[in-house]
Amino acid sequence: MKSSRLVTILLLLETRGRMTAAQLAAELDVSVRTVYRDVESLHAAGVPLYGDAGHRGGYRLLAGHRNRLTGLYAREAEALVLAGLPAAADELGLGGHFADARLKLRAALPAPLREHVDRLRARFHIDAPGWYARDTGAPFLPQVADAVRGGRVLAVRYRRWKEPTDVDRRLEPYGLVLKAGRWYLVAGPGPRTYRVDQILDLTVTDEEAVIPEDFDLAAHWRASQEDFHARLHRGEALVRISPRGATRLSGAAARALAENGTPEPDGWTRAILPVEGPDHAHDTLLALGTEVEVLAPEDLRERIAATVRTLAERYAGA
Incomplete structure (x- = not known):
């Protein structure tokens, strides 16, 4: 709609300053000629919009002009x-x-x-965390957020999973990420990711944090998630799975089934599923019970078979 496009032009110029017709056309996905016509319409409406010629030219709003745009759709x-x-x-x-x-x-x-x-x-009510997530609390989250906003270095006492568990760290906060109801701090040096609920003590220093100019928090988080999943699923298991079992798969396993699964005459599907490691693969596939059969690797198949024999013996007298 033209009216929506005119509002967008005003908001772009107000938030970004001077922009050329070509830049506006790219943002709006229209032709430069359309931008020229829209600018003429804004002029006719009395908007203090000016165009400068030359290499450093472009459209801009009169200094101090502010729109009061409350017409939300x-x-x-x-x-x-x-x-x-x-x-x-x-x-x-x-x-x-x-x-x-x-x-x-x-x-x-x-x-x-x-x-x-x-x-x-x-x-409508949104409750983002999963059903089985428990609120562990992050008492230092407001202070961390203040440090992120103010660009101040943090001195923290942090609890990690390996020995020594409690360590002191100097962190330059790059940003906060909320993932599945849990807050994560992305901080230098590195940068590395820290769970905010694992911060045991914290001091916001007067030292200014130095964030690389080219750092993009969203892009960094996407890349780190992709790397995490690539390192997480390093193994594979060839399985046959029933339609009911297929509905119980999620994440990478569900995607793999959809992408490479081969239907068989009995209604089951043969597929290669990514697995994290021997222990996780054993526990995850065993939980599917009779809805799955592991075909390979042989050591995983034998391990599950041994567990099934143990269970059969344990419940034989029941």
Whole structure:
């Protein structure tokens, strides 16, 4: 819609400053000629929008000009309500600020859209952590968040899984990530990832943290997750699995079944599934009971068979 595009142009210029017609066209996925026509429409509407020629030229808004754009569409308002932010804001110590911002946003909405949003909030609730996750608490999360916002180095006492378990670390905070209800701190040197709920003690220093200019938190997190999963599933198991067993697979195993599974005449599926290691593969596949048969590797098949024999002997007298 043209009206939506005009609003987007104003928001882009307000947030980014000077932009060329080519840059605006790329952002809006339209032609440069369309941008020219949109700029003419904004001029006609009295918007103080100026264009400068030359190598350093481009469009810009008059210095000090601010738009008061409150015309959110219904889907945009829904996205804000369904973002699942209140709980995270509370954990970060921003609950009061979030409530104030939401109140201001609600007041800016037209009455019909305000009623629509109120109904939506009454019908939807987001609880991100898994069913079996327990709230271990992260008492130092607000201080960590303050250090991230202020760019200050942290001196922490941290508990890790290997010996020595409790160690002192100097951390330069690059950013916080909320994953499945748990907060993680990405920090230098490295950078490396630390669970915030494993911080035993913390001091926010006056030393300024130095973050690499090219560091992208979202890109770093995606890359680290891909590396984690690549290192996690280093083995493979050839299996036959029933339709019922297939529904109980998840994650990498479910994806592998969908991508390389071969249907067999009896309705079962033959596939190569990624596994973490011998112990995990044994426990995971054994949990599927009679809904799966391990064909290879032979040592995994023999280990599961030995466990089944032990169970049969144990329950033989029952």
